Amino acid sequence: RNQCQEAPSAEENPGNLIAWWPGFKRRLTSLAHQLSKVAQQRRQQPSPHTQEARLEVQQAQQALDATPHSPQLLQQLVDAQASLGRMHIEDNLRAAYKARIHWLHAGERPGPALTTFLQTPSQDQQAAPVALQARSGRLVTNPAQLPQVVADFWAEVCRAPDFTTPEDRQSVLTQLAAANIRLPEEADEVVGAPTITVAELGFALKKSQPGKAPGWDGIPTDLYRKFWPEIGNTMAALFTAIVKTGQVPTGFLDGIIKVLYKKGDPKQPGNYRPLTLLCSDYRLLAKVLANRLGPVLGRIISPEQSAFLPKRLIGASVLFLHHLPHLLRKLNRQGLLAFLDFAKAYDTVDRNFLLGAMEAMGVGPQLCRWTRLLLSNTRARAMVNGFKSRLVKMEAGVQQGCPLAPLLYLFVGQALFCWLKSQELGLRLLP
Known part of the structure; x- marks a missing residue:
């Protein structure tokens, strides 16, 4: 947000904004890589309920190891494992729901990509x-x-x-x-x-x-979408400057x-x-x-x-x-x-x-x-x-x-x- 506010004014000198844009994108690329790593970690991280269920399984297993022949502790371990299984199913359903949202947004369009997905390639x-x-x-x-x-x-x-x-x-x-x-x-x-x-x-x-x-540059449209309120005005001014000067950013x-x-x-x-x-x-x-x-x-x-x-x-x-x-x-x-x-x-x-x-x-x-x-x-x-x-x-x-x-x-x-x-x-x- 601060970097967009510091962008040169296209009204005073459009060329300065065009020259500024590649450096801004390099910083944005670094941010995109960081966000990608965070998103990957979040995708791999189980939900809090799943983490709690996993901890209960570990505690039940430790208790059963200390008292191997206790029917009550054995039942607690079985119940904890069943609860963990249900949490995994909920995580998978949540991921499937997000994928469904993406599918509804992108739409099903016939084409090579869909054909490749449905057919087994040679x-x-x-x-x-x-x-x-x-x-x-x-x-x-x-x-x-x-x-x-x-x-x-x-x-x-x-x-x-x-x-x-x-x-x-x-x-x-x-x-x-x-x-x-x-x-x-x-x-x-x-x-x-x-x-x-x-x-x-x-x-x-x-x-x-x-x-x-x-x-x-590694910058997806999703990143622009996320920060659009901050980037939108700058990008509109940039594109107007491009046709005004006949120059494009490096x-x-x-x-x-x-x-x-x-x-x-x-x-x-x-x-x-x-x-x-x-x-x-x-x-x-x-x-x-x-x-x-x-x-x-x-x-x-x-x-x-x-x-x-x-x-x-x-x-x-x-x-x-x-x-x-x-x-x-x-x-x-x-x-x-x-x-x-x-x-x-x-x-x-x-x-x-x-x-x-x-x-x-x-x-x-x-x-x-x-x-x-x-x-x-x-x-x-x-x-x-x-x-x-x-x-x-x-x-x-x-x-x-x-x-x-x-x-x-x-x-x-x-x-x-x-x-x-x-x-x-x-x-x-x-x-």
Whole structure:
């Protein structure tokens, strides 16, 4: 509380607050480690009633040892042990109740995490990488070197893209602009507003799931939630200062890459799905922007796109595909359905193209400024089996693990959709 009160004023010099924040987080990280140890000790510590019952068992055992053939003392020991058993059951029920509260708060959401929990994974899926093939072709088995192999692989994937030409990119953007689907000016003023309010951050924090893995700083959102009355105003001033100055605190954009095995040869780094663990303060800022953008994005994203937007369900697309053959038969028409999957889709997004697509769809300079800030000079280090790599630059892509990333990717998908329509690819089924 005292440290937040001593924070530099963002009104006088926003840069001082930005420079002050990393040191404050280091002190907060130390506090997080201390609280984690205390919480672990408390979880392992039995309740006072259980401690009393355990003491009664010890006293009854000592009394019985002194008088081994006393039926009365033997019965006292049996009763004390039964009481201790009941106390253990109550402790377990109390822990289960707390877990249930967490479950009700986080909610049951279908996804890879729930699937992994319900299914028994194979041996390959359970094991962390023990050997990986480096870019040179050398097989690396040293545990301390494995993270660098992962980091180098994803840094290469996230290089500035050179597999398209400027002419091709401009052709797609031209068709996107020709579609004349633009974000209303009044909506853009709200979405890209440079001031981040405490209310917005508090709502984002409330909607954040507890127990999420923190980024490199080790600070979970639960800690911010605990001290929110003291931290909220400072964090809101910090984020407003970031867009005002165009600067971010040291390490603010850095992430930790952890990989999850998908399929194929486990020695190939590309057969693992990367998950970037970003710091909680970054995620809160990105979540505020996502909360602003999500409700209005449905106005400019075509209804064919059913993912990531409020009130749109992917089940609608599935249902459409089930009905499509019957509709074609009724219209006496034929068609070919192509299922395409973009390899490393999030990680290979051309950031300049993304910003161009946003501008073509009427997104104003303020939201583009926010986006450019969050996607500039991004770095990450990989972690495998507890070992970390060096920091590497990520020049392309939207970061998996960023709350804003799915919505930003919709601009890329919309650009592709408009270009496909301009090429008259596909079937028009209804007028």
